[in-house]
């Protein structure tokens with residue numbers, strides 16, 4: 001009886017933590033020697049939360065990036081976090097916000113899955129929570145990615 005109560009508690013805890021809906025996650029495949037790649041997905045939250053960090057076992061460094069115009073050249077740079085507006089889809093996509101996988105430990109091949117752990121912060125309570133996603137790798141030159149959002153053909 002105690003065990004059942006405990007597992008119900010754990011279930012409730014894990015459900016309570018799933019505050020952000022993560023959809024259509026994918027990672028751009030790499031060629032040998034390539035040391036970085038991007039991860040893309042759609043995030044939706046019912047609450048005011050902020051994506052503050054990401055981790056993945058495939059990369060030594062994982063950052064949150066945005067694309068900015070710098071003297072007519074698109075460049076990407078790290079940002080401290082990304083706010084989610086409740087009920088609105090925040091799209092991480094090629095040419096826009098993305099999760100940057102840096103110093104990759106191995107080549108990312110089509111058909112592989114990349115586990116990514118996202119850390120969010122409830123902007124009111126300042127409570128942090130983590131959510132995992134398993135993102136399929138879409139190989140370079142394989143055409144469109146899931147749901148027609150293919151690898152970046154232009155920045």
Ligand SMILES: [Cu+2]
Pocket residue numbers: 038065066076077098099100
């Ligand atoms: Cu980047």
